[in-house]
Amino acid sequence: MWKTIVKKELLENILSYRFPLFGLIAMLLIPLGMYVNQLDYAKRVRDYDEQVRLATQAASSLSIQDVMAGTVAIKGFRRPALLSVYTRGFEGTLPRYYEFTQEGTKPGESSSSEESILSVQGKFDFVFLVQMVLSLVALLFASDVISGEKEAGTLRAMLSNRLPRDAILTGKVAGGYLALWAPFAGAFLVGLLLLVLRGFPVFGGDTPAKILIVFLAASVFLLAYFILGTMISASSSKTRTALVAILLVWAFFQLIMPKLSDMLAAIVHPIRTETQVSLEKSLLAGSLGMETAKELGRQYDLIFGSAPKGAANDEASPERKKWDPLKAGIEQGAKERKAQQLGAIDETYRQQKRRQQDLAVNLSLISPSAAFARLVADVCGTGELERTRYAEAVQAHARTLDGALFSKVKRTLMIHAGGGTSLGFSTEPVDFKALPQFSIAPASLADLFKANWKSLLSLAFWLIAPFAAAYVRFIKYDVR
Amino acid sequence: MTDANPILKADDLSKRYEDGVLALDHLNLEVRPGEVYCLLGANGAGKTTTINLFLNFIPPTTGTCFIKGIDVNRDPLEAKKHVAFVSENVMLYGNFTARQNLDFFAKLGGKTDLAKNDYYQVMRRVSLQEKAFDQRVKNFSKGMRQKLGISIAIIKDAPAVLLDEPTAGLDPKAATEFLEIMAELKNEGKAILMSTHDIFRAKEIGDRVGIMKEGRLVMERTRQELQYEDLVKIYIDYMKSEPLAI
Numbered sequence: 001m002w003k004t005i006v007k008k009e010l011l012e013n014i015l016s017y018r019f020p021l022f023g024l025i026a027m028l029l030i031p032l033g034m035y036v037n038q039l040d041y042a043k044r045v046r047d048y049d050e051q052v053r054l055a056t057q058a059a060s061s062l063s064i065q066d067v068m069a070g071t072v073a074i075k076g077f078r079r080p081a082l083l084s085v086y087t088r089g090f091e092g093t094l095p096r097y098y099e100f101t102q103e104g105t106k107p108g109e110s111s112s113s114e115e116s117i118l119s120v121q122g123k124f125d126f127v128f129l130v131q132m133v134l135s136l137v138a139l140l141f142a143s144d145v146i147s148g149e150k151e152a153g154t155l156r157a158m159l160s161n162r163l164p165r166d167a168i169l170t171g172k173v174a175g176g177y178l179a180l181w182a183p184f185a186g187a188f189l190v191g192l193l194l195l196v197l198r199g200f201p202v203f204g205g206d207t208p209a210k211i212l213i214v215f216l217a218a219s220v221f222l223l224a225y226f227i228l229g230t231m232i233s234a235s236s237s238k239t240r241t242a243l244v245a246i247l248l249v250w251a252f253f254q255l256i257m258p259k260l261s262d263m264l265a266a267i268v269h270p271i272r273t274e275t276q277v278s279l280e281k282s283l284l285a286g287s288l289g290m291e292t293a294k295e296l297g298r299q300y301d302l303i304f305g306s307a308p309k310g311a312a313n314d315e316a317s318p319e320r321k322k323w324d325p326l327k328a329g330i331e332q333g334a335k336e337r338k339a340q341q342l343g344a345i346d347e348t349y350r351q352q353k354r355r356q357q358d359l360a361v362n363l364s365l366i367s368p369s370a371a372f373a374r375l376v377a378d379v380c381g382t383g384e385l386e387r388t389r390y391a392e393a394v395q396a397h398a399r400t401l402d403g404a405l406f407s408k409v410k411r412t413l414m415i416h417a418g419g420g421t422s423l424g425f426s427t428e429p430v431d432f433k434a435l436p437q438f439s440i441a442p443a444s445l446a447d448l449f450k451a452n453w454k455s456l457l458s459l460a461f462w463l464i465a466p467f468a469a470a471y472v473r474f475i476k477y478d479v480r
Numbered sequence: 481m482t483d484a485n486p487i488l489k490a491d492d493l494s495k496r497y498e499d500g501v502l503a504l505d506h507l508n509l510e511v512r513p514g515e516v517y518c519l520l521g522a523n524g525a526g527k528t529t530t531i532n533l534f535l536n537f538i539p540p541t542t543g544t545c546f547i548k549g550i551d552v553n554r555d556p557l558e559a560k561k562h563v564a565f566v567s568e569n570v571m572l573y574g575n576f577t578a579r580q581n582l583d584f585f586a587k588l589g590g591k592t593d594l595a596k597n598d599y600y601q602v603m604r605r606v607s608l609q610e611k612a613f614d615q616r617v618k619n620f621s622k623g624m625r626q627k628l629g630i631s632i633a634i635i636k637d638a639p640a641v642l643l644d645e646p647t648a649g650l651d652p653k654a655a656t657e658f659l660e661i662m663a664e665l666k667n668e669g670k671a672i673l674m675s676t677h678d679i680f681r682a683k684e685i686g687d688r689v690g691i692m693k694e695g696r697l698v699m700e701r702t703r704q705e706l707q708y709e710d711l712v713k714i715y716i717d718y719m720k721s722e723p724l725a726i
């Protein structure tokens with residue numbers, strides 16, 4: 001009986017005008033989106049390769065004098081995410097590279113600087129299509145799934161038979177969704193085939209698994225919207241009423257809720273901007289540097305003030321034997337103090353920001369659309385997870401470079417009691433050809449699921465809750 | 481008409497809707513195998529509510545409906561195995577052909593092993609034009625839809641048939657053809673309960689005729705009794721009479 005309903009629903013959809021129309025739209029837009037983004041990805045990879053080559057060349061010609069002069073800026077480039085062909089996510093807003101200097105790290109420009117004003121409306125990619133176009137199509141496909149039968153009276157005809165209502169509901173959902181899913185799946189496969197023909201490396205590493213997850217997530221997302229539409233349809237006696245409700249629900253979930261969540265989080269948990277924090281850090285670093293320089297100058301004057309001439313340059317003099325460990329102690333203490341105080345500012349800011357972001361994420365996950373977009377962006381390496389890993393990789397690389405390069409040159413600034421200053425250097429040998437390369441550790445599938453359990457939970461909720469509501473409405477419906 | 485057990489039975493059946501309207505008030509009726517029972521009455525008299533209760537589309541407030549001895553409210557799915565339904569506006573899928581509609585509803589009725597020819601045979605029996613068999617029904621006339629609706633009822637081969645205003649809007653020829661088919665079904669032993677406004681056809685086909693007013697069955701006559709009475713006059717007299725005290 002259930003199969004009969006599924007078949008009928010499928011056939012009814014296939015025979016209607018909307019099936020070929022949707023098939024055509026899907027077949028045109030989905031492969032086109034993949035093709036366009038593949039071209040863009042290929043261009044970004046070419047740029048990346050060229051920039052890395054130039055930066056490696058520049059790094060190999062560095063000398064210790066450059067480090068002493070404080071002009072060294074090592075660039076660490078982020079390779080464009082392979083699966084950004086499916087969703088751009090943060091791809092356009094993440095810095096293409098970071099500059100590592102003795103003074104700290106500095107982000108380079110992002111590719112968004114090359115984008116037109118039209119990009120504020122969202123990038124034309126697979127996720128955009130699924131979120132903005134196919135979600136609406138899914139709702140429209142479901143708009144008359146129950147109300148249409150009520151209006152046409154065919155529900156009475158069906159229910160006059162030995163047919164449980166739950167079989168009707170599940171059969172209609174399954175058949176209706178299948179009619180939506182089949183052209184979507186076909187278009188996805190055509191897009192994938194196009195990528196393969198263009199030489200896109202879809203078969204390496206965990207890429208096939210990730211593409212499969214993208215496809216499954218999109219399928220589940222569309223099913224969630226189809227069920228949402230079914231719930232609205234089951235609660236309406238007229239398809240026209242259902243359509244109005246569907247458009248309102250779509251606008252709320254697609255346009256309002258994801259944007260509102262960031263604004264609400266910023267109101268509930270206001271935090272300082274990154275620029276303010278950066279300014280505070282540089283003021284503090286300057287002030288600490290000044291204190292250290294003054295202390296070093298004071299101690300230097302105390303030790304060498306009454307010492308015979310040339311004692312400062314004679315490593316065997318008793319004054320130097322006293323000065324060297326004292327200087328090292330002051331510099332080490334200053335370094336630790338600086339690290340601790342700047343670290344405290346960073347940590348406080350990170351915590352505040354994490355709290356605000358967690359709130360924004362939790363609020364946005366009320367919308368299945370945000371849950372889907374976050375999940376797929378993370379799978380494709382263009383989401384929050386990639387941003388975090390990028391930031392972590394930058395911090396780790398900064399530490400590594402500090403140990404392998406910047407700490408090999410010690411600059412000692414001293415401010416003496418009379419107001420005079422002096423600058424001293426001490427160096428250790430550096431192998432510039434063996435400097436560590438910047439890289440971001442790719443997220444494993446386990447990392448992806450761990451980071452996205454809330455998104456998965458949200459999608460599961462949007463599958464179950466509307467279906468349960470539709471079920472209750474339909475079971476209790478009095479056929480008159 | 482036989483003395484066999486009734487196929488359709490309403491036992492003290494009442495229905496009051498959520499808005500307080502009493503649509504059916506202590507209805508008792510029985511339809512036996514080979515019997516046609518016609519329910520006459522104005523709009524809102526309770527005819528369709530009666531059919532809706534037999535089909536478990538709505539639950540009764542009090543009383544019980546039985547189909548072949550099965551309490552409809554207690555075991556609706558089992559009860560619906562034994563009943564076929566044809567409504568005033570036969571509800572079909574416009575994008576399906578006549579055969580596809582018939583196939584779908586036959587399967588819902590439990591007939592899963594029918595061949596194309598079985599469908600054609602039933603459609604021929606109700607005099608549906610051959611060329612219409614594989615045409616989409618969205619362009620069908622009301623008469624053609626009605627014939628297809630009866631085909632669906634016939635193919636289910638249930639012992640009881642419920643008809644809600646089946647001749648409304650049909651031209652005289654189509655209505656006559658319809659009554660001929662009803663007569664055939666009756667001769668096959670089906671118990672037929674038909675709600676209608678059509679007094680003349682009710683008298684022609686009905687073995688028993690009941691008149692409903694404001695949810696009550698106010699009169700019931702057998703075919704024999706109606707040979708000596710004017711059904712039109714009785715009906716009009718009841719319709720003109722004072723509202724019932726409820």
